[in-house]
Amino acid sequence: MSDVLEAYPQLLRGAWITVQLTVYGSALALALALAFGLAGTSRHVALRALNRVYVEFFRGTATLVLMYWLFYALPLVGFRFTPMAAAVLSLGLNVGAYGAEVVRGALNAVPKAQYEAAIALNFRPWQRLVRVTLPQAVALMLPPFGNLIIELMKGTALVSLITIGDLTFRAQQIRASTGETTATFLVILVMYFVIAQLLQLAVRYAERRVDRMLGRRPVRRDALPRTADASGAGAVKG
Amino acid sequence: MTWDWHYTGEILPDLLDGLRVTVIATLLGYLIALVLGLVWTLLRRTPSRIVNQTVRWVVEFIRSTPLLVQLFFIFYVLPGWGLTLGALTAGVIGLGLHYSTYTSEVYRAGIADVPRGQWEACTALNLPRRRAWQDVILPQAVRKVVPALGNYLIAMFKDSPMLLAINVVELLGAAYHAGAETLRYLEPITVVGVLFVIVSVLSSIVVRRLEARYATH
Numbered sequence: 001m002s003d004v005l006e007a008y009p010q011l012l013r014g015a016w017i018t019v020q021l022t023v024y025g026s027a028l029a030l031a032l033a034l035a036f037g038l039a040g041t042s043r044h045v046a047l048r049a050l051n052r053v054y055v056e057f058f059r060g061t062a063t064l065v066l067m068y069w070l071f072y073a074l075p076l077v078g079f080r081f082t083p084m085a086a087a088v089l090s091l092g093l094n095v096g097a098y099g100a101e102v103v104r105g106a107l108n109a110v111p112k113a114q115y116e117a118a119i120a121l122n123f124r125p126w127q128r129l130v131r132v133t134l135p136q137a138v139a140l141m142l143p144p145f146g147n148l149i150i151e152l153m154k155g156t157a158l159v160s161l162i163t164i165g166d167l168t169f170r171a172q173q174i175r176a177s178t179g180e181t182t183a184t185f186l187v188i189l190v191m192y193f194v195i196a197q198l199l200q201l202a203v204r205y206a207e208r209r210v211d212r213m214l215g216r217r218p219v220r221r222d223a224l225p226r227t228a229d230a231s232g233a234g235a236v237k238g
Numbered sequence: 239m240t241w242d243w244h245y246t247g248e249i250l251p252d253l254l255d256g257l258r259v260t261v262i263a264t265l266l267g268y269l270i271a272l273v274l275g276l277v278w279t280l281l282r283r284t285p286s287r288i289v290n291q292t293v294r295w296v297v298e299f300i301r302s303t304p305l306l307v308q309l310f311f312i313f314y315v316l317p318g319w320g321l322t323l324g325a326l327t328a329g330v331i332g333l334g335l336h337y338s339t340y341t342s343e344v345y346r347a348g349i350a351d352v353p354r355g356q357w358e359a360c361t362a363l364n365l366p367r368r369r370a371w372q373d374v375i376l377p378q379a380v381r382k383v384v385p386a387l388g389n390y391l392i393a394m395f396k397d398s399p400m401l402l403a404i405n406v407v408e409l410l411g412a413a414y415h416a417g418a419e420t421l422r423y424l425e426p427i428t429v430v431g432v433l434f435v436i437v438s439v440l441s442s443i444v445v446r447r448l449e450a451r452y453a454t455h
Contacts, residue, residue, distance in 0.1 A: 060438030062396040065410055065431050072414075072423040150302055157304035161403055168307055181318060185311045189303045196302030 003178040004187055007170075014170030015191055021087060021156040021166065022195075026149050028092025029099050036096070037103025038129075051100060058097035064158050066090040071162045087159040095152045102144045106137035139210045146203030150196050157192075167191060246425045249416040253429060256412025263330050263408060264395045270334025271390065275341030279349065282342075301339040306400050308332050313404040329401040337394050344386045348379035385449040392441050396434065409433065 032054075040051035058066075070086040081089065110133045118128040160169035171188045175181050281293045300308070309332040316323060323331070352375050360370035402411035413426035 056439055056442075057435060060396075060435040060442070061431055062399050062410075062434050064399040064402075065427070065434055068410060068414065068423075069427045069431050072417065073427040074424075076422070076424045154302070154304040157306040158400065160306070168304065168310075171307070172310075175314070182315045185307060185315060189299075189307055189311065192303040192307065193299055200302075 004174060004180050004183040007174045007178070010170045010174060011167065011187065011191065014165060014167035014188075015195070017159075017164065017166040018153070018156050018192075019195065021084075021091065021159060021164075022149070022153045022199075024088045025091035025095065025152050025156065028088060029095040029148070029152060030145075032092060032096030033099025033103050036100035037107065040100060040104035041107045051104065055097045055100050058093050059101075061094065063090055063094045063155050064161070066094060067158060067162055083159070083162050083164045086162060087156070087164055091152055091155050095148050095155070098148055098151075099145065102141050102148070103137070106140040107133060109140055110136045135210075135214065139207075139214055139216070142203060142207045142210060146200060146207075149199055149203065153195060153199060154192070242422070242425060245420070245422060246429060249413075249426050250429070252412050252416050253409065253426065253433070256407060256409040257433065259326070259406065259412075260395070260398050260408040263326060263333065263401060263406065264391070264398050266330045267333030267337065267398075268391050268394055270331065271337035271341050271394070272387070274334060274338035276345055278338060278342035279345040282346070283349075297339045297342060300336060305332060305336045305397055306403055308336055309400060309404050325401075325404050325406045328404055329398075329406045333394055333398065333401075336397075337390055340390050340393075341387060344383045344390070345379065347386075348383035349375060351382055352378050381452055384452045385445055388441075388445040388448050392438055392445065395441070396438060 036051050036054045039047040040055075042048055042051075067086060067090040070081055070090055071083065074081065114132055114136065115128065118132040123132065156166060157168045159166050160172065163169075167188050171184050175184045178184070278293055278297050282290045282297075284290055309329060312323065312332050312335075313325065313328040316328070356374055356378065357370070360374050365374070398408055399410035401408050402414065405411075407415065409430050410427075413430045414423075416426045417423035
């Protein structure tokens, strides 16, 4: 155990990479989720079709397969990514597809009267979105987004398979040099757990902020079942 | 470099072998997830605070840590404790254990959704606890969550490529090996990606059918 703890600079460096990947991946996923989620609520058939294609395709691909494809297959036809870029792209594209469904579901769940009122008040389309529907939808999006970010953070462990020095990669190195298999893996499991709990705290804080911003009372947390991944959008629809 | 159909045809049998392993691992893992998830849910409902709090934190821990690391743990650590597992067995256990924490949450929601009146009717009819669960509560709870459970089968299928990290030659692993021999990764990995999309899209259509049939709301 002490051998593993002595290797803490290595573990911290790995954890830092994991955190960076989580932040970049989430940022990309969030941007894609908003763009394609909005496309999904559009009046134009073409935009809605674009949303369907993106969501079905990237929800259907496994993150690891996508990562391998970007990292091993694409360079052969001339697109070369750094490992970090391949990792962020595959994580972001994948989680963004789930996020797009969350955004679409949340926007559709805003009461229609809100939208009609905004029209009656002669708001422009942009104002309707930014001042009326989106802020209300954000309150619905946050809990499933929280789950998705944790899923993404867990997904970052995959990058160790394409040679990025994240927490899992460092653990393999420490395991090889010290032979302390049990201790190494236990330590990084706990580190991942701590990161996940911190992310969850941050999302809950954001939820309270948004509720206060909208003048709502905080929602009781147990009322929202925490299901992640495939049914992450279900929490909004239900 | 251009796409080589001849080469694609050559590696296809290897890939189909890999697909078979992927499907086996997913189905066996799913079986574990379905059963173990229910066990977690029922244990969390026991009156003993020690038991249900322990289970709660264990489940939370397994759910918020990466499956990949858990697979390494099962594959590399358990042999040191005298329990040597084959790669595929370790993979199946890892998948099942990880996803049992998700199915457990699904069951919990299903059970919470069963109307109070059903419980009261059980009491009024003086049904033993066991029969109340077996014949009244669980059949209704499980019926409602069939689509949600189906979603996790798809999610699990998509996480199965991680098994290549512990040397299971599943679909992606087979593609990687085929590519490594010839240094042509384009065809094998692309075929794998396409296979994944096809299977996932088809199965999500099935899940949507299930949703219509077991209408949850």
